[in-house]
Amino acid sequence: MTNIVVLGAGYTGMAAAIRAARKSRRHGGRVTLVNASPRFTERLRLHQTAAGQRLADHSIEGVLAGSGIAFVQGWVESIDPQAHEVRLGGGRVLAYDKLVYALGTGTDVSVPGVGEHAFRYDDHAGAVALAERLRSTRQGTVVVAGGGLTGVESATELAEAYPRLRVVLLSRGRPCSMMGPRARAHAERAMRRLGVEVRQDTQVVKVLPDAVELEGGELIDSVATLWTAGTRGLALAREAGFTVDARDRIVVDAALRSVSHPDVYAVGDAAAVSQPFGVMHGTCQGGIPTGLHAGGALADELRGRTPKPFRFGYFHQPVSLGRKDAVIQFVRADDTPRKGWLRGRWAIMYKETVSGSPIHSFKLLKRGLMPAAALKLSSG
Template identity: 70%
Template sequence: MTDILVLGAGYTGVAAAIRIAVRTRRTGGRVRLVNASARFTERLRLHQTAAGQRLADFPLADVVAGTGIEFVQGRVAGLDVGRRQARLEDGRVLGYDKLIYALGAVTDASVPGVAEHAFVYDDYAGTVRLAGHLAGLASGTVVVAGGGLTGVESAAEIAEAHPRLHVVLLTRGRPGSMMGERARAHLDAALERLGVEVRTGADITKVLPEGVELAGGELVHSDATLWTTGTRGLPPAAESGLSVDARGRIVVDSALRSVSHPDVYAVGDAAAVSQPYGVLHGTCQGGIPTGLHAADSLAATLRGRTPKAFRFGYVHQPVSLGRKDAVIQFTRPDDSPRRWYLRGRAAIAYKEAVSGSPLPTFGLLKRGLVPVWAFALTGGLG
């Protein structure tokens, strides 16, 4: 029996766990899935949670029911890749023969004051605290730091849900700068319609209890600061001796194995996955395909076969702009914008389809099937 340990039960970790459980069912694989929370977190919808919307609750034990996967609730405190062991915060030690590392990423809190004074999207509980804080404000200013897609979605969602609050989006560049000109114009108009104040060229040097400090000394008052400017890998990867990049992500080969410890596979935001056009950036669009491919690579290795190389191409940049608007920028495989985009009702329907409940996808995987979109993104899985 091969003891397979999957650390992290987000979109990527659950997909990898189900896929490898199905692929090793007849060959004696034992799969354990470890996660700090017993609840599946829809990270794609955390901006909705922040705005006070209540989403469906998915217990992880139910999500993986019928697969033979053993769910273990616990927070990973460290890895001993030499002994092939993962240590949990409560002292439990879990051994493994093969490891799939899917712990994702956390907010880059390198700017002074972020860890102490800013709200972040590192987990569901923290997002619920932000929602409660916003609900308790009769008036005031909310600063959203970061003009990427997460920052834009958050600013729009909060502004729409809490019109009594003044939302300020601070960003170094133009919001949604990766999109095409027409899609960006729609995004800009939506933020203006929702009353979001956009300040470009903003370089935040410090987060304070009641505001943020910009380069040059200007203070911007804030009754709540949400930090969305970047992420990095969790400490266990680098501390274990695994080869990591400058952002703490595990460096992997074409089969998604660690280049330093081939018994470890890394997926999703936790992995530095190279493609001809560069290293993948963290999105669910790329995350689930890496989870599926790592599981297939591991299954092939256990059968004595050579795994296929991972190939991936981006398709879109979907952005919700509150509950009543959205914009979708279609892209080339390297994520550069194409001419085509959607806006308004068509974009809303598209966005809800791609970021809706993951249960149908997990259901297909339980039956040994792979969603059609996975083939479209990867050009076929191993």
């Protein structure tokens, strides 16, 4: 038997584990999936959780039922690539022949106070904690730091759910700057309609328990600060000796294998994946395809075949603007905007289709009823 250990049961790790198990079973593959939590977290919907919405609760074991994949709940403390071992909390050790590193990224806490005082979407508990804080707050200002798509989704969702609160979006540049002018203008109108106060060209230098400090010394009082302004890989990969980039993502070759340890695949946000247009940025849209590719590549290796190179191109930028609006920017393979875009009711329908829960798709993939290509197209 070949022991394949997958670290992380998010969108990407789940896709890698299911595909590896299905395609390698007849060739001696045995897959173990490791995750710190027993529940599957829909990271694309954490802004809805923060707004107090109750989403379906899916157990990882329930999703994996019938797949032959062994699930181990545990926190990964270290990886020893020379000994081919993963050390978990409580002194447990897992041996592997092949490893898939799908632990994603965490919030960049390099700005003073972010780690201590800001709410973050690093896990489901962080979104729940923010919801609990806002539910008990009658008035005041909520600061959302970061003008990317996650920041815009969060600011509009929170403003719609908590109209009694003032929501301020702080951005280094123009929010939704990666979109075309018409889609961006629609997002800006939605923020104005919902009362989101946008402060662009703004740099936060410190997060305090009840405020944020801007460059220049201005303070904005805040009953809660949500930090969405950047991520980086976990120190775990660097400490294990893997070659990483400046953001601690594992550098991989064309087949998604670590350039320093080719028996390790790195996928999703945790990997620095080069394509003809440059290094991919972390999204579910790109993450699930890397997981599916790694699962298939592992099966190829077990059959004595050379894994094929990974190829990917972006297709869209779907953004919810509260529960009653959305905007979709269609893009070229390098993620630059095309002319096509959607708004309003049609955008809501599109967003719910491509960014809806992947649980049903995972179950079909597990049973061999959904081709990997179809799951790639359905990933938001």
